[in-house]
Amino acid sequence: MDNKALYKLSYGVFMLATKSGDKVNGCITNTCIQAANSPVRVAISVLNSNYTCDLIKESGVFALSLLDQTCAFETIKHFGFQSGRDVDKFANLNVPVDDNGIPYLGWGTCAVISAKVVDSMDLGSHTLFIAEVTDAKRLSDNEPLTYAYYQDNVKPKPEKPVEDRKIKGWRCKICNYVYEGSELPDDFLCPTCGHGKEDFEPIFE
Amino acid sequence: MDNKALYKLSYGVFMLATKSGDKVNGCITNTCIQAANSPVRVAISVLNSNYTCDLIKESGVFALSLLDQTCAFETIKHFGFQSGRDVDKFANLNVPVDDNGIPYLGWGTCAVISAKVVDSMDLGSHTLFIAEVTDAKRLSDNEPLTYAYYQDNVKPKPEKPVEDRKIKGWRCKICNYVYEGSELPDDFLCPTCGHGKEDFEPIFE
Numbered sequence: 001m002d003n004k005a006l007y008k009l010s011y012g013v014f015m016l017a018t019k020s021g022d023k024v025n026g027c028i029t030n031t032c033i034q035a036a037n038s039p040v041r042v043a044i045s046v047l048n049s050n051y052t053c054d055l056i057k058e059s060g061v062f063a064l065s066l067l068d069q070t071c072a073f074e075t076i077k078h079f080g081f082q083s084g085r086d087v088d089k090f091a092n093l094n095v096p097v098d099d100n101g102i103p104y105l106g107w108g109t110c111a112v113i114s115a116k117v118v119d120s121m122d123l124g125s126h127t128l129f130i131a132e133v134t135d136a137k138r139l140s141d142n143e144p145l146t147y148a149y150y151q152d153n154v155k156p157k158p159e160k161p162v163e164d165r166k167i168k169g170w171r172c173k174i175c176n177y178v179y180e181g182s183e184l185p186d187d188f189l190c191p192t193c194g195h196g197k198e199d200f201e202p203i204f205e
Numbered sequence: 206m207d208n209k210a211l212y213k214l215s216y217g218v219f220m221l222a223t224k225s226g227d228k229v230n231g232c233i234t235n236t237c238i239q240a241a242n243s244p245v246r247v248a249i250s251v252l253n254s255n256y257t258c259d260l261i262k263e264s265g266v267f268a269l270s271l272l273d274q275t276c277a278f279e280t281i282k283h284f285g286f287q288s289g290r291d292v293d294k295f296a297n298l299n300v301p302v303d304d305n306g307i308p309y310l311g312w313g314t315c316a317v318i319s320a321k322v323v324d325s326m327d328l329g330s331h332t333l334f335i336a337e338v339t340d341a342k343r344l345s346d347n348e349p350l351t352y353a354y355y356q357d358n359v360k361p362k363p364e365k366p367v368e369d370r371k372i373k374g375w376r377c378k379i380c381n382y383v384y385e386g387s388e389l390p391d392d393f394l395c396p397t398c399g400h401g402k403e404d405f406e407p408i409f410e
Contacts, residue, residue, distance in 0.1 A: 005316040005341035006239050008271045009247075010351045012215035033236040034211050035250040036328035042214075043248050043333055045240040066213045111210040119326065121335065123241035128248055130326065130333065136210035146215045146351060 011147040013067045015079050015109075016044070016052055019102045020059035024090050026103065027052040028080030030147050032064060040133040042115055045126045051084040053127055056117065062131070063102040064113040068142035071108030073154050099135055110140045170200040178203070216352040218272045220284050220314070221249070221257055222295075224307045225264040229295050231308065232257040233285030235352050237269060245338040247320055250331045256289040258332055261322065267336070268307040269318040273347035276313030278359050304340055315345045375405040383408070 017026035027050050035043040044064070046053040056062050067076070079089060095103045104112040115131035145154070170179040175193040179200065188197055222231035232255050240248040249269070251258040261267050272281070284294060300308045309317040320336035350359070375384040380398040384405065393402055 001245075001338070001341050002343055003245065003341065005271075005318065005343045006245065006338070008217075008316040008343070008349045009237060009239060010215060010217035010349050011238070012213075031238040031240065032214060033216070033238055033248070033250055034214060035236065035248075035333050036331045038330060040206075040208065040211065041328055043238070043240075043250065045238060045248065066210075111213040113210065121324065121326075123246055123335070125243060126241045128240050128335065130328070133206070133211070136206050136208065138207055138210045138213070144213045144215050144353070146353075148349070148351075 013071075013076070013145045013147055013150050015065040015067060015075075015105055016046065016056075016062055017065070017103050018052060018055045018059050018062040019100070020055045023055055023058075024088075024103065025052050025055055025084030026079050026089055027084070028076055035130065040136075041118070041130055042113065042133060043128060043130050045123070045128045047126055048122070048124075055084075056129060057120070057127070060117045061100045061102060062115055062117075062129075063098045063100070063104045064115065065105040065109045066111040066113070067105070067108055067145040068110035068140055069145050069149060069153075070140075070142050071105075071145055071154070073156060075105070075108055076150070076154065106139075108145075110142050110144050111136065111138045166205040167202045168205045169203040171203055173199050173201055218276075218281070218350045218352055218355050220270040220272060220280075220310055221251065221261075221267055222270070222308050223257060223260045223264050223267040224305070225260045228260055228263075229293075229308065230257050230260055230289030231284050231294055232289070233281055240335065245341075246323070246335055247318065247338060248333060248335050250328070250333050252331055253327070253329075260289075261334060262325075262332070265322045266305045266307060267320055267322075267334075268303045268305070268309045269320065270310040270314045271316040271318070272310070272313055272350040273315035273345055274350050274354060274358075275345075275347050276310075276350055276359070278361060280310070280313055281355070281359065311344075313350075315347050315349050316341065316343050371410040372407045373410045374408040376408055378404050378406055 011030035016029045031045040035041050096106050098114040114135040115133050117129050117131045119130040121128045167182045170184045172190045174195045177190050177192040216235035221234045236250040240246050301311050303319040319340040320338050322334050322336045324335040326333045372387045375389045377395045379400045382395050382397040
């Protein structure tokens with residue numbers, strides 16, 4: 001079985017948030033579909049190890065912000081690259097809330113879906129929640145962000161690892177003096193401002 | 206609730222096929238996500254009124270062809286715009302089959318996923334199947350077809366409805382004689398070939 005074949009499934013990119021008592025959290029997820037009409041239901045799969053998953057099991061409600069192509073990487077990083085167990089992701093954010101008091105994103109987002117869990121299924125690594133949509137709003141006419149677009153255009157391309165790049169010189173961060181050569185001696189002092197090695201940054205070829 | 210907000214969810218476009226005994230059918234669907242890892246499971250929502258849905262309930266297996274951007278509208282029309290209750294969609298098609306004997310598409314398709322249903326949930330309009338992926342293959346490096354790309358680039362744009370278009374004349378389908386004027390009298394006979402109104406077609410502005 002070629003697991004990479006599964007990567008060909010197309011997804012959007014979403015910020016999934018919930019609130020249980022005083023606890024509030026949000027994470028980034030891709031796996032949500034509309035699963036039924038009348039009543040409108042969505043199915044959403046959430047990693048069991050995510051704090052948001054625990055909180056949805058408690059609260060039974062969530063708000064899904066559908067990110068659009070204007071969404072900055074910093075927003076995705078904020079919600080996707082750290083855990084709500086370590087940091088309050090909404091601490092300094094001025095964001096709107098839905099009818100259930102759950103925050104959603106007021107920027108970089110084309111729509112928000114509020115939903116109430118009606119069933120769930122533990123699939124080992126993930127829990128699949130089936131939820132009735134209680135409210136849905138369009139927020140912008142921007143194109144929805146797809147996972148493919150995120151990978152190609154939003155996520156920063158990894159820089160070449162330092163070990164693969166050749167250093168051709170060192171720049172003093174204080175005065176911009178440039179030392180030419182790949183190795184800056186440990187006891188080097190900038191001839192212009194007198195600062196030491198710790199204030200120099202490498203210049204790559 | 207603004208139902209159009211739900212349209213902002215991003216989807217791929219798939220041909221979902223199954224085989225139950227001698228009965229084989231396929232339809233077009235959008236709503237499939239990878240729902241779990243180890244074992245890899247997908248969740249797929251299928252309209253209960255679809256013949257394919259009935260057959261999957263019987264067979265417990267399916268093959269999902271993930272269409273790519275080279276897929277012709279005719280293929281989507283063939284599987285999506287007619288019912289397997291009326292026509293054998295695979296009758297004259299030369300297509301490969303997976304390990305379960307289920308056909309998938311050998312063209313316009315970037316990957317195929319074979320799966321075995323492990324659970325299902327009746328959601329009224331649709332059934333949500335949870336299925337373990339038993340095989341997955343990549344078939345092309347073409348970009349997966351998204352529903353948005355299908356709408357913008359694959360689906361033919363509707364012609365302006367007849368009632369909105371102004372008729373400037375009538376052409377005799379027999380001899381190509383052209384009558385100039387928006388109204389062709391009921392008793393009109395073609396001066397060239399002698400045929401009547403029923404053999405004329407409108408010429409639009």
